Amino acid sequence: MLLTEIYKKGEAELRTRDIGWLLDGVETEFVISNNRRVLDQFTVRQRCIDGASADTGCTVLGLELKTPVIMSSMTMPIPAIMEDGLLQVAKGLKEAGSLIWTGTPVPQNLKDIVATGVPVAANVKPLINREKMFEAIDEVQSAGVSWIGIEIDSGQGTKIHDRQVASDCSPLSLEELKEIRKRVFTPLIFKGVLSQEDADKSLEAGADGIFVSNHGAHTLDYLPHPFQVMDEIVEIVQGEAVMLVDSGFRRGSDVFKGLAFGAQLVGLGRPILYGLAAHGAEGVRQVIHEITRELERFMSMTGSVDSKHVKRDLLIKA
Numbered sequence: 654m655l656l657t658e659i660y661k662k663g664e665a666e667l668r669t670r671d672i673g674w675l676l677d678g679v680e681t682e683f684v685i686s687n688n689r690r691v692l693d694q695f696t697v698r699q700r701c702i703d704g705a706s707a708d709t710g711c712t713v714l715g716l717e718l719k720t721p722v723i724m725s726s727m728t729m730p731i732p733a734i735m736e737d738g739l740l741q742v743a744k745g746l747k748e749a750g751s752l753i754w755t756g757t758p759v760p761q762n763l764k765d766i767v768a769t770g771v772p773v774a775a776n777v778k779p780l781i782n783r784e785k786m787f788e789a790i791d792e793v794q795s796a797g798v799s800w801i802g803i804e805i806d807s808g809q810g811t812k813i814h815d816r817q818v819a820s821d822c823s824p825l826s827l828e829e830l831k832e833i834r835k836r837v838f839t840p841l842i843f844k845g846v847l848s849q850e851d852a853d854k855s856l857e858a859g860a861d862g863i864f865v866s867n868h869g870a871h872t873l874d875y876l877p878h879p880f881q882v883m884d885e886i887v888e889i890v891q892g893e894a895v896m897l898v899d900s901g902f903r904r905g906s907d908v909f910k911g912l913a914f915g916a917q918l919v920g921l922g923r924p925i926l927y928g929l930a931a932h933g934a935e936g937v938r939q940v941i942h943e944i945t946r947e948l949e950r951f952m953s954m955t956g957s958v959d960s961k962h963v964k965r966d967l968l969i970k971a
């Protein structure tokens with residue numbers, strides 16, 4: 654099945670269910686339309702003579718992956734799509750050589766997900782009840798996940814349309830981030846960095862990874878797309894920590910642009926849900942596979958032998 658067909662079938666399937674609204678964005682939904690608009694603002698410089706065969710494999714924070722295309726953090730709608738949905742997603746991602754990233758709530762079967770052998774990362778929200786937040790950190794850590802992510806951008810919870818979804822959160826201070834660092838033994842990633850100031854503080858707190866993200870339009874309205882701020886964030890982060898990006902990425906061309914902006918990994922939120930809803934584990938595998946194949950074509954036709962060679966000068970503002 655073609656990528657567009659998976660997206661169409663998956664979204665149509667989800668829209669018929671009472672979880673369909675989870676695909677929408679906060680308040681005016683500006684962030685969703687702006688994500689696509691900004692991604693489309695960049696064209697690609699072709700350098701095809703002597704075109705390289707491209708290798709999409711990468712090693713990031715100790716994990717070897719066949720593709721820089723990974724799942725972004727989600728738990729909530731997946732068991733509602735399919736009872737054993739998280740295990741199906743894990744299966745599909747493992748077969749694609751990718752990584753699963755769980756979110757809120759911490760999946761009850763997190764240990765089973767880890768046992769499938771797929772690389773696993775897990776996010777934790779900045780719960781107002783900090784004791785509970787630390788318990789969640791300990792819980793995912795003892796389940797054996799490879800990386801832990803902290804949603805620094807969920808300080809005012811999450812919101813879709815006018816409905817507050819998570820409301821039990823409050824912003825973390827630099828001191829608290831340092832405390833979290835002391836408690837976490839895996840690589841630690843701060844998600845939702847959209848400014849030089851937060852990048853700077855994240856590094857000061859000891860982050861191994863900076864996830865540039867507007868949370869796929871589930872936190873504040875009128876946040877920029879990562880590409881509007883990544884050049885300034887790279888200045889701070891380059892050589893100090895790994896950079897990851899998500900928010901609106903749908904095609905291999907989008908992922909290529911994310912790598913060119915300096916990310917080592919690019920996350921997909923809704924496309925994973927579409928893949929699962931359309932075809933279960935095989936749908937998820939196919940989404941990653943097709944996007945990786947598209948990425949490979951772009952890398953080859955721009956003389957980029959591997960993802961480290963996808964450079965910023967390969968993008969031309971439209």
Ligand SMILES: Cc1cc2nc3c(=O)[nH]c(=O)nc-3n(C[C@H](O)[C@H](O)[C@H](O)COP(=O)(O)O)c2cc1C
Nearest residue numbers: 675725726727756757868869899900901921922923
């Ligand atoms: C239904 C849904 C649930 C989500 N749950 C979480 C979560 O628990 N934790 C988190 O950090 N991000 C969560 N996100 C945000 C995603 O991790 C990701 O940042 C966003 O979806 C990327 O944008 P995209 O869907 O356009 O690819 C969720 C997104 C969706 C659509």
